[in-house]
Amino acid sequence: MTASVHPSRTGSGAQEPGGTPGKHVKHVKQRTALEQMGGPAGLVYTMLPVTAFVLANAALGLTGAIVTALGTGLAITVLRLVRKEPLQPALSGLFGVAVAAFVAWKTGSAKGYFLLGIWSNLALGAFFLLSVVVRRPLAGVVWGALNGTGTAWLRDKPSRRAYDIATLTLTAVFAARFVVQQWLYDEDRTGWLAFTKLAMGYPLLAVALLVVLWAGRSSAKRLKAAGPDDR
Structure with a gap:
């Protein structure tokens, strides 16, 4: 007595009828530019270090503004990490804040x-x-x-x-x-x-x-x- 084979019962890596192995892998949803930047929240995050810098400069002076801007950028990066959000926009933003702060420090203005x-x-x-x-x-x-x-x-x-x-x-x-x-x-x-x-x-x-x-x-x-x- 031989065991019957049912073609419709396929494993996770089996080929679908009329298809090719792994063909479905190509159908991957591409992320939009907005999603790559972190969505609407990502747009807000990019504004926070600049706003913090200007407000802190008025209240604390240049050194305080630089520290505040860097701290804000770092806090945003940590928040994204904790919330498991895309880190690339945060890291890019933190790098930009760091460079801008360095230029401000070098120019003294x-x-x-x-x-x-x-x-x-x-x-x-x-x-x-x-x-x-x-x-x-x-x-x-x-x-x-x-x-x-x-x-x-x-x-x-x-x-x-x-x-x-x-x-x-x-x-x-x-x-x-x-x-x-x-x-x-x-x-x-x-x-x-x-x-x-x-x-x-x-x-x-x-x-x-x-x-x-x-x-x-x-x-x-x-x-x-x-x-x-x-x-």
Whole structure:
């Protein structure tokens, strides 16, 4: 007497009918950019060290402000660890706070805390503008890398034009930040520097990312309609 075999009874590593082993592994949900930053709470966390620095500077002076900002960044990192939240945004934020605090200490001025961010905006703006000049708009390059669409859009002029617009929008955001914050830095307006860093931070970036989203979806529709043979 032989034991009967039931094909429908498969183990955890068995192949499904008509399928291939491990095929389901490819269906992994990608985390959004907001989730990678820690969600809405992550956006709030990034604002706390800056706010703490400005308030502490007014009450305790530069040294107290530096210690307060570093302590706030460290506390956020520990809180994320305890709550088992993504640590990468917290660690990146802590590193940024530490560098900004170091610059403030070296310059001996509270406004020095914002110096790194100001010049980072200039560098990023120039980098994005250069990518348009060399016909490799970064908005398209990054979008293609994140969504697995590659660089097929480079061969489609309307798609490249849309990504040019998106990249130039990001360039404008970085340029506006630099111009406004550099002027406030020269005028020794530390409080306003903190305000503009927050006001011109994620709100402006969100608007620019909407343009990037429009460009990405527009390009995807065109490439899908063209088919693989026409790309």
